Amino acid sequence: MRRTRLFLPTLKETPAEAQIVSHRLMLRAGLVRQSAAGIYTWLPVGYRVLRKIEQIVREEQDCTGAQEVLMPTIQSADIWQKSGRYDDYGKEMLRITDRHDREILYGPTAEEVITDIVANEITSYRDLPKNLYNIQWKFRDEVRPRFGVMRGREFLMKDNYSFDLDKAGAVHSYNKMFLAYLRTYSRMGLKAVPTAADTGPIGGELSHEFIILADTGESEVFCDRALLELPAPGPDVDYEADLQPLVDTWTSHYAATDEKHDADACPLSGDQLVTARGIEVGHIFYFGTKYSQPLGAIIQGPDGQQVTLEMGSYGIGVSRLVGAIIEASHDDDGIIWPESVAPWTVGLINLKVGDADCEATCERIYAALQTAGVEVLYDDRDERAGGKFADMDLVGIPWQLTVGPRGLKDGKIEVKRRADGEKSEIALDDVEAWIAERAAS
């Protein structure tokens, strides 16, 4: 992408409404603009990042055998009346009336919708287990939206729902998600801590929150140092095998948020206990027949008996992750994207637009990057050097290639790694090799 053609409105000053760092940077780096309280428009750069995060979530879901569906944003009140949540949910649910005066709502979650589908379509144990997921916009009419996209009213969420014949099957489904979540966050460069959680209004017996560590996080986490050193499961996880031992290696370590942490009961001491700030980016539940019962998700088992399905539901705040990753990864100059979610991998800076040598070199490198499949943002604007460097840092492109007359004189360009600011020079003859290295990683 050429910068001269890109819609990327960056700001030198911080808009007054933004208080926390991710919100400020998302506005300054031109990722989003607020449309109303807690409601945002995603501009091209922000939307690229959002889709990359979404894609990682999708890939890791697919690996477990979960299948993607797309459920509606607008739901009928009927099914919520059946589950009993229409009255329970309160004012956070955005309720709407259509032209026929029928009650509808903008979905805050989708247990009712999916359970209704499954209740209608699955009638035999032979069709189980099933795990269906959905990446869709949700709406919760928060009293006080804040922290930009981290606590918006409209948010993009991956939610899925497992359906099993018995509790053992449901626990296996739960364990699959437990491990898939660890992989998902790890691929985004995040350290996620699974903590035993209250089940809240959704209800259930078994539940974990996934908290990523960021100094500016909203809640406090207490956990075993060993938990932070456990490596996330690799890509070779066999989701059909017995997952309990692997899950146990994680859940056997102490981890609690400030609400649940009890200093007296905590088994850890001294250096073993880590106290950190964190942001909740996922939540998984097992809740048995809470929805299958009232919505009639009942099938026939192998022995001919009627069985009420065992369910679990699993959420990841996809749009929240954009903010959360920035909270976890930034400096005074701007965002530092992990490569896996960066809007572009390489930023190419032409320091002297109009100079034949600089232009030809940039065009050559730009074309080579594209041919190699390395995503590149080419800053071809006729701006001062400082402004271009500052923008690249602000937007957080992982690698910056700087082409200027001073370097070209010696047949060199400069490479800067955003994460640590480390700069090095590479000879023009070695650029192709450097690109190949990026393409491979």
Add this chain to the structure above:
RNA sequence: CGGGAAGUAGCUCAGCCUGGUAGAGCACUACGUUCGGGACGUAGGGGCCGGAGGUUCGAAUCCUCUCUUCCCGACCA
């Protein structure tokens, strides 16, 4: 939903107390000088001072109502 604050140019803000008809910096346009980490000069463009009502000869400024946004708390992916 309780408590607090703020709405003036695209952004950050001054002006309001003490009413007299709109300002600065950044951004934008043109020209010139500059040009390896957010330059400088000159000349420009841009505002129904959130909205409605009131007081007054006259309201960004005073009064009332309203809408919006932000912060603290309670609540939450």
